[in-house]
Amino acid sequence: MAELVIVKKADGIASVLLNRPEAFNALNMDMAESLAANAITLASDEGVRGIIISGEGKAFCAGGDLKYALAFPLGPSAAFHELAARFHQAILEIRRMPKPVIAAVNGIAAGAGFPLALACDFRVMARSAAFRQAYTSSGLCIDGGGSFTLPRMVGLARAMEIMAFDRPISSEQALSWGLATKVVEDGNVLEEATRMALELAKCSLNSFGWSKKLLTDSFDTSFETQIERERLGIASCGAHPEGIEGLRAFSEKRKPSFIPGESL
Secondary structure, three states: OOOOEEEEEEOOEEEEEEOOHHHOOOEOHHHHHHHHHHHHHHHHOOOOOEEEEEEOOOOOEOOEOHHHHHHOOOOHHHHHHHHHHHHHHHHHHHHHOOOOEEEEEOOOEEOOHHHHHHHOOEEEEEOOOEEEOOOHHHOOOOOOOHHHHHHHHHOHHHHHHHHHHOOOEEHHHHHHHOOOOEEEOOOOHHHHHHHHHHHHHOOOHHHHHHHHHHHHHHHHOOHHHHHHHHHHHHHHHHHOHHHHHHHHHHHOOOOOOOOOOOOO
16 A cells, blocks of 8 residues: 655655645545654654655645545544544644745645645745635635634735635735745746755754744734743754854854754
């Protein structure tokens, strides 16, 4: 039986490929569990400094497997209750991970594929790829953290428009709305995502992790609490070897080296 999630590692970058191309990488329980398990493992793997998520075949991810939900012995409600729990664990790991995560959107990202892409830190889209929330057209509501990430990216009014009308969002539209980081020609998505991941891997992961956490948490706190978190964060960074290296490099007018094993 083929692996539903394939992980390949090279040069400190892990490529996570959803592998149900015959079903356009629709999420069933086994795939959701594998995605969450791999996210947990990669988050603590010190040899991995960046992660790329993409899909095998023509699609990034066409959403949850609705046929699986309809055939579930206890009914669709129980199926979604369990499937969402596994899927949300993967989403939380991606958002908590103190490493850059890049979605290489090689094709349609609809349903669960949409919030999965939004949960990543950056999104490289193929020119022919598209986003579509798809939930409401099937009588469902968005999940996977999409109700949190989407309005923070595009604003409440536009998020409501996306939810209500469920129109496909082209790669160029996604770029203009801030949903895509970069659009590249078809066939170049993984190459560009890898280039971006390798560039980020040279940076301080401790600094990136703190900054990612501060930005994510900033929507749920007061200004006073947030700047106190910043104070704690910058003090912690200043005590970290990567922070010390950055400060020394600045003082010595040289480029810092944050990759373990390289001479500082």
